[in-house]
Amino acid sequence: xxxxxxxxxxxxxPENIVTNHDLSQKMNTTxxxxxxRTGINQRHYYSPENNDxxxxxxxxxSEIALKRANLEAKDIDLxxxxxxxxxxxxxxxxxxxxxxxDFRNIAAIDVRAQCSGFMYGLSIADQFIKxxxxxxxxxxxxxxxxxxxxxxxxxxxVAVIFGDGAGAAVLTATDEKNKGILSSHLHSEGKxxxxxxxLYPNSHAKDKFDPNEQKxxxxxxxxxxxxxxxxxxxxxMPEAIEEALNANNLKAEEVALYVPHQANDRITQTVQKRFxxxxxxxxxxxxxxxxxxxxxIPIALTEAWEAGRIKENDLVCLFAFGSGFTWASAMIRx
Ligand code: COA
Numbered sequence: 001x002x003x004x005x006x007x008x009x010x011x012x013x014p015e016n017i018v019t020n021h022d023l024s025q026k027m028n029t030t031x032x033x034x035x036x037r038t039g040i041n042q043r044h045y046y047s048p049e050n051n052d053x054x055x056x057x058x059x060x061x062s063e064i065a066l067k068r069a070n071l072e073a074k075d076i077d078l079x080x081x082x083x084x085x086x087x088x089x090x091x092x093x094x095x096x097x098x099x100x101x102d103f104r105n106i107a108a109i110d111v112r113a114q115c116s117g118f119m120y121g122l123s124i125a126d127q128f129i130k131x132x133x134x135x136x137x138x139x140x141x142x143x144x145x146x147x148x149x150x151x152x153x154x155x156x157x158v159a160v161i162f163g164d165g166a167g168a169a170v171l172t173a174t175d176e177k178n179k180g181i182l183s184s185h186l187h188s189e190g191k192x193x194x195x196x197x198x199l200y201p202n203s204h205a206k207d208k209f210d211p212n213e214q215k216x217x218x219x220x221x222x223x224x225x226x227x228x229x230x231x232x233x234x235x236x237m238p239e240a241i242e243e244a245l246n247a248n249n250l251k252a253e254e255v256a257l258y259v260p261h262q263a264n265d266r267i268t269q270t271v272q273k274r275f276x277x278x279x280x281x282x283x284x285x286x287x288x289x290x291x292x293x294x295x296x297i298p299i300a301l302t303e304a305w306e307a308g309r310i311k312e313n314d315l316v317c318l319f320a321f322g323s324g325f326t327w328a329s330a331m332i333r334x
Pocket of ligand 1: 037158224322
């Protein structure tokens with residue numbers, strides 16, 4: 001059986017930087033509150049006047065990843081596109097990416113696993129490569145959150161957290177043993193689906209696009225039971241790490257770099273303490289980008305790779321938790 005390895009990484013965030021101070025001018029919040037509770041200093045927001053789109057961010061991140069992989073769009077056999085903020089209700093953003101670059105008429109799979117979306121996508125890519133069906137797969141995570149956040153008091157605990165951006169990874173088949181993605185582990189627990197969700201538009205509403213119905217319930221904004229999400233994240237993320245360690249017979253200290261989904265820096269620090277991970281072995285960049293959901297792991301991974309924090313044969317553990325609830329991990333030998 002083939003193994004799959006990452007041979008190209010890229011990310012893109014829009015130019016428009018929004019600091020905590022900027023947010024405090026348009027809503028009832030403070031820099032101190034945001035920094036203390038989340039670790040976030042700034043995030044990047046899309047600009048409608050620049051015609052920014054979710055798939056457009058995906059294109060920019062993919063171009064960089066493909067260049068670094070020494071491949072062209074026409075060499076890719078499959079697109080896996082993770083997002084919770086798609087360009088359209090349907091079709092998925094994967095096909096919009098497909099038409100925007102020089103891809104062949106390849107399959108484009110959209111993944112809806114929110115903050116675990118990139119991890120789900122990576123695992124899907126890995127399975128197609130392992131079976132020999134595809135050789136080169138592009139996995140993208142991209143989000144535009146800022147257009148749909150509730151900046152009123154009711155939504156401020158959510159609005160301050162999220163940012164926009166995209167990341168991409170190119171995977172290829174290899175015959176090398178014990179290399180690339182060693183294992184991936186995916187989970188969900190739908191009983192908490194409505195604890196972190198956008199409930200509108202939905203297909204079971206009487207009139208799914210009735211703006212009055214949406215406004216009345218405020219349901220077209222994300223809702224989040226923050227303390228619940230926190231509690232589950234700091235339980236499920238360590239479980240996912242343990243699973244990846246056990247599956248590969250590894251000890252926590254053998255991992256060279258941990259790359260968490262950047263949910264909230266307090267969540268990351270709690271997990272970090274639990275495994276005694278020193279600062280140099282974990283990627284924490286939420287202060288610059290906020291939580292970019294499906295984009296956060298590929299952005300963090302790309303930044304770490306660009307900074308020379310990942311070397312050949314290093315063990316890299318990726319892990320995520322998010323809406324669904326969903327959670328996931330992967331162990332990679334670089
Ligand atoms: N600015 C200022 N005050 C705010 C605020 C904001 N942006 N958001 C909420 N508050 C206020 C609340 O109104 C509340 O005020 P009160 O005590 O007068 O009622 C107070 O701060 C505490 O609110 P609460 O929601 O209980 O805060 P918290 O300590 O639970 O922190 C989160 C909120 C969202 C930071 C925290 O729950 C969290 O990090 N959860 C996980 C979120 C996450 O990671 N989501 C992404 C998952 S992928």
